[in-house]
Amino acid sequence: MLYLQSLSEIIESLAHSMEKNENLQFETTALSVLSKTQIHYLDTIHHLGNPTLSELAKILNVTKPTSTIAIEKLTERGYVIKVPSDSDRRSSHVHLTESGERMAALHDDSYRIYAGYFRDSLNENEIQDLIQLLGKVINKIKSKTQIS
Numbered sequence: 001m002l003y004l005q006s007l008s009e010i011i012e013s014l015a016h017s018m019e020k021n022e023n024l025q026f027e028t029t030a031l032s033v034l035s036k037t038q039i040h041y042l043d044t045i046h047h048l049g050n051p052t053l054s055e056l057a058k059i060l061n062v063t064k065p066t067s068t069i070a071i072e073k074l075t076e077r078g079y080v081i082k083v084p085s086d087s088d089r090r091s092s093h094v095h096l097t098e099s100g101e102r103m104a105a106l107h108d109d110s111y112r113i114y115a116g117y118f119r120d121s122l123n124e125n126e127i128q129d130l131i132q133l134l135g136k137v138i139n140k141i142k143s144k145t146q147i148s
Helices: 002-028 037-050 055-059 063-076 098-121 124-145
Strands: 080-084 092-096
Touching: 002 098, 037 055, 037 063, 037 092, 037 098, 055 063, 055 092, 063 080, 092 098, 098 124
Parallel strands: none
Antiparallel strands: 080 092
């Protein structure tokens, strides 16, 4: 049982450290002008690659009107644009502007920093093992929670 307790402590410590780093980044970079929800939208759009409003709402587990309001605010601030779909003019795709891409990249920097800590601490075989093991855990989490 000591192993599980230690694993829990490690996960908690890592999560706390990452949260602290992310909060510091929000306070000391251009990200400070956005809410965490807005940053989450930009990050999701970046990783989905120009989703429709419906796709975005589904992934973020919000209603389409909620995502529409958020996108309108991000559009007003110059971070996203809506582009009518080529295949269905009733729907639009959400694209990041250059400013939106910069914000998404800035957000991703905090994860790159932590990936660097792993690369600096582990050899190539350990990294490959870690990737495989964490992949198994993430797949289990996704199957249990239906989170993408």
